[in-house]
Amino acid sequence: MGKSRKIYGSARVQKQLERENIYLNHSYISYLMKQKVIKSVIYKTFKVMTTDSNHKLPIAENVINRDFNSLELGHKWVSDITYIKVGKQCNYVTTILDLKDRKILAWTLSQDMTTENTVYKTWLKAV
Numbered sequence: 001m002g003k004s005r006k007i008y009g010s011a012r013v014q015k016q017l018e019r020e021n022i023y024l025n026h027s028y029i030s031y032l033m034k035q036k037v038i039k040s041v042i043y044k045t046f047k048v049m050t051t052d053s054n055h056k057l058p059i060a061e062n063v064i065n066r067d068f069n070s071l072e073l074g075h076k077w078v079s080d081i082t083y084i085k086v087g088k089q090c091n092y093v094t095t096i097l098d099l100k101d102r103k104i105l106a107w108t109l110s111q112d113m114t115t116e117n118t119v120y121k122t123w124l125k126a127v
Helices: 010-019 026-035 116-126
Strands: 077-086 089-098 103-110
Touching (some): 010 026, 077 116, 089 116, 103 116
Antiparallel strands (some): 077 089, 089 103
16 A cells, blocks of 8 residues: 555545455445454544633733743742643643742643632642
8 A cells, every 4th residue: 555654444445456456345345444443544633722712701910911030939920721632521731830930830630621620729739
């Protein structure tokens, strides 16, 4: 199969075999592939999952005002939440970072994005 990158399905296998003068029915090739647990690898396109900023919920005050410099430890902490997709499930990683030394003070992993399981738990660990 040469440059197939291992993504041939039964229809492409049939066409390749015909090029090599081997003629088999498409359904028979599909049957053989199922028997040998041979599957076509399908690459899914990347799906952007992002926060919906178009809402009417209250927005926290921007007290840092994009000034990410700090002269003393514990003076400015910032937090971020990102997700790790495992199968169909999203797991959320919350981190708190001290801007003075740029070290992560605490992090948590949760299966939902509730405040109690993300920012609050991480803040308790950091304190």
